[in-house]
Amino acid sequence: MGEREKVNVVVVGGGTAGWMAAAALAKLLPTRCTVTLVESEAIGIGGVGEATLPHIRDFNERLGINEAEFMAATRATFKLGIEFRDWARKGDSYIHPFGAFGRGQGEVDFHHYWSRLREAGAPVAPIGQYSMAVTMAYANRFSLPDPDPMKVESTFNYAYQFDATLFAPFLRSVAERLGAKRIEGRIVDIELDGASGDVAALKLESGDRIAGDLFIDCSGFVSLVIGKTLNEPFEDWSKWLPCDRAVAMPCRTETALTPYTSATAMDAGWRWRIPLQHRTGNGYVYSSSFISDDDARSAIVAAVEGDPIAEPRVLKFTAGRRARSWVRNCVSVGLASGFLEPLESTSIYLIQAAISALVELFPEKQISPIDRDEFNRMIDLEYDRIRDFLILHYHATERSDTAFWDYVRTMSVPDSLQEKIDLFRRRGRIVKYREGVFLDASWVAVYTGQRIVPEGHDYRADLPAMDAIVSGAEKLRQEILAKTRNMPDHRAHIERYCPMADAA
C-alpha cells in the first residue's frame, strides 16, 4: 500500500462529542489523520450533567486517562446503576444495575431459578437483593470490583456521574496535548464542492476558510452539516417516545451522595437526579403535548431536594435519528446524528460507539461506500436497540392516572420490541446480542422491575432440588449483604480517591 496521504479531519463543534472525537482520533490514528476542531466560545455546551454507562471506562483507558484525575476534574461520583421509581405503578422502585444477578456464572441465568422459586411460592426476595451492584447502591457503599471472577465482589461494573461542562475542557487538554488543533470561530457558511457535492470547507465569521477531507459533525441539535447542509432526513420516533422537552435545574445536595442515578416517573414524563461531588443535577423530561412548560417548571422546582443553584432552563428536542449518520464525507456524532432521552444514560455511549466505529472503519481521502455502509449499519443497530429498550420503560406500565401514562401504556410498539417482550413473558428468555449495549441482565432488571413476569422458566432450572435453590439463593443474598457492609461509604471512598479541587 505504501505511504498514504493523511486525511485532514475537521471536527465541527467542541462539546462533549467534538472533544471526545478529536481526542480519540489524535490518540488512535496519529499517522492517518490530522485533527482540527472548530468551536465558538459564544455557543455553550448542550450537556446538563451526565450520567454514563460503564463503557466510558474503556474509552478513558484507551486514551490513557487517569481515573482519579478525571474524576477530580469533572467532580465525578461513582455509578452502579439507575434507580427507577413509580414506573409500573406508583410506589414501585427498582435498580437497573451494572452487573449480574446471582454470581453470573451458571449455564442457566440466575433469573430462571428466581422465577422457579416465585412460581412455586417458595420464599424469595426481590431479584435486586441477589445483585451485588443493587445491594451496594442502596447501601451507598462503593469500592472497585475485585479482579477474581470467583468472588461475588467481581460481579458488578461501574460508570461515572460527572459534570459535562467540565468533561469537554478536560478532554480538550488531552486532545491538544495529542496534537489536535483548535480554531476559535463562528461558522457562518459551509462550502460544498461544486462537482461532487461533498463538503469542501467551513467559512468562519472572521473570513477564514477551513478546508478538510472528512468533516465530523458534532454541532449538537443544530446538526449544521449533516442536517442543515446535506439535508439527511430525520427519522422521527416521537410517536413512541413523546417526550420533547426537558427543564433542568441543579441544586445543593441535601441527602446522601448516592452511587446511582435516579429516574422518577412524573405526570407527563420523568425526572432525573444525578448526584455529583459539588451539587445534584435535576431535570424533568416531559412531553409538551401533555404538560405546559410552566407546569413542568413548577413541578421540578417543587421536587428538588435542596436550594436551587441556577434558574430552571428548558431544552427542546425530538426523539429519532438521521436516516444515515455518515453521508458523503460527513460523519455525525452525538446529538447531530440523533437524540434519545437520557433515561438510560446513553448519550455519551452513542458518541463513543460512533467514534469507535469510525476509528475501525477510518476512510482514505477517497471514501469507500463499503466502509460508510458498514458504519451506518453499526450505528443504526445501536440506536434502534436503545430505542426499543427505552420504549419498554414507558410501555411496561399499569399506570393510567394521567393522559400521558395512558398514552404510552396503550400505544403500539415496534415489532422488534414486542417480540422481545413476548419471548421474556413466555419463559424468561432474553434475545441474545453479540455486539452492542444492554445485555441480558439489563433487560431482566427492567422487565422484572416493571412487572413483566415470566410465565415459566428454562426447564434446565428444574434440575436442582427446590430446597437446594432456596438455601443457595439465601446464602448468596447473605454473602452479598456481608461483603457490602465491609465496603466504605461512597462519599468516603471519593474523598480518599478522587476529591475535586475546592470549587471556585
Place this chain on the structure above:
Amino acid sequence: MSGKMQSVAVAGGGIVAWSAAAALRRRLPMLDVVVISSTPPPNALADRCANTLPSIVEFHADLGLSDEDTIIRAQSGMRLGTRFIGWSEGVEDYVHAYGSYGAAVGGIPFNQLWLREGQPSAYDCYSLSAELGRLVRFAGGGSAEAQIGYGLRLTIDRYHELMRAYALHLGATEHPGEVVDVELREDGFVDAARLSDGAQVQADLFVDCAGPEAAIRSRVDDAFELWSKWLLCDRVDTKAGGEESLLDEVVAKPSGWSSTYARAY
C-alpha cells in the same frame, strides 16, 4: 398454558439421534425420551461423516462425558483443521485451522496487523493448530498467545456405541423400528409415528434425526429451501481408506471436490 411437555420421541438410530437423546435426558431428565431406532440410510451423511468441529468438545463437557470416554474408549482422533488443496489459483494449499491466528496487539486484531505488514507469510503460518497439523504433532491447550482448537475425528461405530449406551444409561429408552407414516392431529401437529411393524409411538414432541428423507418432519409440510444454485454438488461417492493425519485434505476437482477423511490418529 397447557400442561408441561412430558414425552419426546427421537426418530433415527445413528449418532445424531443418540446424541439428541443423551442431551435431552442429561439436561431435561423430567422428560420421557424414546429413540425409534433404525440403521441410518446411506445418504444420512451426518450419521456417517466422522469429522467434527471444536464445538463437539463443549458438547461432551455439557453432557458430562470425559475425554477418556469420547477419545480413548471411543477411539476418536484429533483434528486440527482442514487442508484445502487446489482451491485457488497460485495457492497450492491452505489450512482452515481451529483455534487462534496470531494475537491482537493493543486491541488491534491480528488480521489487520498482517495486512499492514503486507501479508509477509500465508495467513495459516500464524496458526499453531495449522502448523502442528502440517507437522502431524499435537499438544493440548496452547498458550494465551497461540490457542489450539481441535475437533474430533470419530470412529463412527465406537462413537455410536458410546452415545447409545450413554443415552440409555441416562434413562432414554429404545424402540427399534422404521417410521413409515405419521398420524397428524386436527391442528396439523404430529400425534404419533407409525412404524413398519404396525406399532405406533405417541409423544408430545418429535425430533426427526432420521436423515434426509425426514419421515416425520416432511409430513408436517414439505417446504424446503433449495440452495443448489450456490452449492451445486449433489452426489457423493465414498470409499474406505485414508491415512492417519491431524488434518483432513479437501482437494478441488473438475466437478467438485474429493476428501480423504483421515483415519483416527
